[in-house]
Structures are given as C-alpha cells and as structure tokens.
Amino acid sequence: MSNSTTQVGESSERKPYRSHRERQRRRILDAAGRLFEEHGIEGVTAAEIVNAAGIRASTFYEYFSNKDDVVWAIVADVFEEGAERGKRAMDAAGTALAKISALLEFMADDLTHRPAKVRFMAEFDAMYARQWSPERLLSLEAQVSPGGFGYFSSLIREGIEDGSLRPELDPDLTMHAVINAVIGAQRRLASLGSRVELEYGHRIDRLFRETIRVILFGLRAT
Amino acid sequence: MSNSTTQVGESSERKPYRSHRERQRRRILDAAGRLFEEHGIEGVTAAEIVNAAGIRASTFYEYFSNKDDVVWAIVADVFEEGAERGKRAMDAAGTALAKISALLEFMADDLTHRPAKVRFMAEFDAMYARQWSPERLLSLEAQVSPGGFGYFSSLIREGIEDGSLRPELDPDLTMHAVINAVIGAQRRLASLGSRVELEYGHRIDRLFRETIRVILFGLRAT
DNA sequence: ACAAATTCGAAATGATAGTTCAAATTACAA
C-alpha cells in the first residue's frame, strides 16, 4: 500500500492523462537509472535526475515524493524483470539439477552482461536494508513470484527424488542458503568490480562461475 | 599516502601531546562506531558523532577531515582485528581442510556474535566501493595480512596433496571464489537480518552454516 | 607557573533536498 508502482489491471479505467503520465514517469526512471548505474545511488542528486529527465523540480515532485521513491520504483522493475528472465531460463532445463544449474548460470550471465545493474542492487541492499519494512519486502516479493520461494525448495526435493542431489539435504534450508550465498557473491563481485580483480587476480565472471561450480559439487549426489 | 591512520614505528618521536591525541582520536572513533552500528553509516550525521564524543565540531575537524575519514579509520580497525582473530582460529587447526573449515566457522561466529559489525562492513563495501583506489585497497590489505591472500591458495594446494580436497581444483581460483562467496553471503545475511529470516524462514546463522556445509562438501574429496 | 598545544564558542558559507503556488502551456474529448 501507499506504493508508487503502476496500477496494473483495470484496463477500462480511463483516467485522461494516464498514458502521458506513464511516459513521463518512465522518462524519470530511465534517466535516474542511468545516473545510478554510472555514479551510484549516493552519487546522484535529485537535481541531476531532474536535469537528466529534462524537466523542472516541481514537475519531478508531481511523480515521486523523493529520491528514495525513485530508487524503490527502479528496484521493483529490476526485480520483476529479473524474475521473469530467470524463470524463462529455468523452464528450458529438464531435471531439477539442470534447473538449478540454469538459474545460477543465468545469474552469471547477468553479472557478465549487466554488472552495473547488479551493482545497483548491491548498493540498494546495503543502504536500504534497514528501511525495509517486512510488508514492503513481502509485497515486492509477492509481486515478483506469486509462488514465493517455495518453488525453489521443491526443486531440491525433486532433485533428491530423482537421485541427482545429495539425499541428506534439507530442502528448505539448503535452497535458501544457496540462493543467499549466490546472490551475495554476485553482488559483492559487482560492487567491488576491478578492485576484487586486482586483489584476487581473476576476472569477476571467472570467480563467480567457480563459485557456482563448487556449490553445485556440494549439492550433487556422489 | 595522505592517509589518516596512525603512524606506527618511530617510538622515539616525542611529539608532546601524542598520547592525548590518540586518546581523543579513539574517543571519536568509538562514539562513531557505536552510532554507525546502530543507525547505519548514512544514518549518522557529523553533528551526532561530535555530540556523542562530547566535543565541539571544531575539535572534531582537528582529528578527521570529514565523516568518510572516520569511516575509513574504523574499517581499518575492523579489518585488522578480524584478520588477527581469523589467523588465531586457523592456527588451532591441523590439516588444510580443518584450517579452511575453522576460518569459515570463525566467520559464522562473527555473524552470530557481532552482526552489527558485519552489517557495517557490508554497508561500507557497497557505498565506498567506487571510491576505493587500488592503492588504498592494497595498503589496507598489506597492513592486515603481509602474506596477502596467497596464503589461502596454498592452503588448497596443501589440501589437495594430503588428499582431503578434490584434486581437480584450481587452488588460486577456487580459494578466492570461496572467500568471496562466503564474505558475500555473510554480509548479505547481516545487512538483511530479520528481513531475510522472514523471507527464508530460518535464522541467519543457521542459513550461513548451511552455506558453509555445502561449500565444504563442494571442496572435499569424495 | 609558564609556554605550547588543544579546545571552545559562535557565527558564517555553501550544498542539497524538498515545498509551494500562481501563471503559462499542453492534451484531449466533443
């Protein structure tokens, strides 16, 4: 509630300037998204967003109540799009192990091809974590995956049954532990970027893929 | 260079108010550290640090050139202390696998007993990542572990030789991938805290220990 | 108790975020 995300459904509502407003809104989000990716969330002022969007401050505040509001809206978009693409990647795979593998591979691709987006999410996690109300988190999550994370646990269960995964795994616990670790690794690599390459001596995607390899080894039945 | 960290060595320098200055410095760092842990780095103003330290703003700027300077100094302390304790934990263990296991266990303990510190480091990583010059990173790292991270790779090599680790592992790559993943997982759990517990349905230390378990499975020889 | 170092007080500067509202402009339906 009190959210600023677009109302879907109700296509028959005919608020007069609806489509115009949505275009403007997107204009602002796109401009802000580009700036955030380049300079980091903290490195961008409201005035810069306003300029980049080609509007005046007073207009900006017609659409968003502040900078954070913009950040949240972008996060919702990124979430939604990520969930969608992730799901598609998993659908292509057959067995449970293959699905899990495909999901992790999808995350590796994201790190390779859209590091700035991943870095943005990392910054968001760290900075906004303490402002997340549980409701806000749940509403975001629900919006993204109606089944929740339960789907992932069932994957492990499935994998144990078909003999591709270690039988002693605790489906719920393991899947969540793995997802958290993989997201954590991915975002850390994205935010530290070249610093971590310097420190560790390997390209970040190489490091990430090795992480995946070790984890899959840890899940796979012997 | 241009660093604000304490000059060590040269114990014969007899700057008159040296010990007093160090006490004051520590006073400020302690006050700031407590505030950062409670409210997050962004949630603390310079004025609040000044008040908590019981001094005036003008005095504060005698010791630090700005808030970031304070943050960096605290990070250096946390690094140093963490490295020290981590080393001690590993020394107690015998085999390579046991050492690695002890290191990961040490990180789990940190997450359990000092989540606020870990959260602080997570926030730092995300916010200051793009301001890290490679020199600054290397100097911090050198200060912390003179051997660098090379020590960790040699651990894997050792484990392969004594047959406790998978022989096909690439020592350098694997160790760095694992360290990154574990730090990433630990910090993400610390920064999301109760949010992730709500989402995943498990306590964060439980999730973290499961992560470790899977990773160790992935490293261990069959 | 003296000189040097440190702290204080208090005011000033300069960014930045956010707000407000009357006037001008624009979009759309009839």
Place this chain on the structure above:
DNA sequence: TTGTAATTTGAACTATCATTTCGAATTTGT
C-alpha cells in the same frame, strides 16, 4: 477546432547538514 482540465513551469522559500574560521579560554607537560 476549441474549451477546459491536467500538467508544467519559474522562482522563491525553508530546512538540514558538512565544513571552515579564528580569537579567547582552557588544559597539558615540564
């Protein structure tokens, strides 16, 4: 094409915060 409702603008305004300045007062080590 036009009337009107919605939107945008301009410009001024408030508030918060970081940081600086410097002479006076205080504290420290010897």
